[in-house]
Amino acid sequence: MKQFFTLLLMTFFISSCYTSNSLAKRINENPMVLTPTALTGLYENRIEGDDENSLWNDLCLHNKDKKQNIAEGNQVFLSYTKGNEITAELYQGEFLIDTMTLPGKPKDKFFTIRKGSHFFSLIFLTSIQSKKTILGNDANADLLVAQGHSHKTMLMEDEAIDDAEIFTAVYLRRSEQRPDRKVLK
Numbered sequence: 001m002k003q004f005f006t007l008l009l010m011t012f013f014i015s016s017c018y019t020s021n022s023l024a025k026r027i028n029e030n031p032m033v034l035t036p037t038a039l040t041g042l043y044e045n046r047i048e049g050d051d052e053n054s055l056w057n058d059l060c061l062h063n064k065d066k067k068q069n070i071a072e073g074n075q076v077f078l079s080y081t082k083g084n085e086i087t088a089e090l091y092q093g094e095f096l097i098d099t100m101t102l103p104g105k106p107k108d109k110f111f112t113i114r115k116g117s118h119f120f121s122l123i124f125l126t127s128i129q130s131k132k133t134i135l136g137n138d139a140n141a142d143l144l145v146a147q148g149h150s151h152k153t154m155l156m157e158d159e160a161i162d163d164a165e166i167f168t169a170v171y172l173r174r175s176e177q178r179p180d181r182k183v184l185k
Helices: 001-017 020-024 055-062
Strands: 039-042 077-084 083-094 095-103 106-107 110-113 118-122 126-135 144-157 158-171 173-175
Touching: 020 126, 020 158, 039 144, 055 077, 055 083, 055 126, 055 144, 055 158
Parallel strands: none
Antiparallel strands: 039 077, 039 173, 077 083, 083 095, 106 110, 110 126, 118 126, 126 144, 144 158
16 A cells, blocks of 8 residues: 555656746746736736737636636736735726636746646546646736646556646736726626
């Protein structure tokens, strides 16, 4: 039994997917030092010319219940005031559409979110899902995002499923102030 748990632990550490440093290396821009005032701000929700992704839906990797239609919301206000969480607010103009709080921790020049990862093992079957997002700012105070999402399933020691994706983006900063909070009814 001790050997089984040792094997299980080794499998987990060997197949653990993303580190903050490996995601940071995927970002082409040089990040600034992470501070609450630098990260807190109003950002574009979409990248010009990209009709498939949005900042809000990137953050929803860690909270699937909050996913929005890509056409909804043109800006996201991020508020980083506490050491271990950020609050994201989705706006359409001045109207607040939705909010979510994401736990994480500051590490080096990025705020790291790792919510929704899991590890499951049942005798011969092992399933590992890893979700990680890092947020930081470049010299223009634009938001740098790198995200890794993978799912591995192993039968005995052979990989049955290996699905991994890494995404990076830069979202333009609009201002340091949140819009007036008018709520849509």
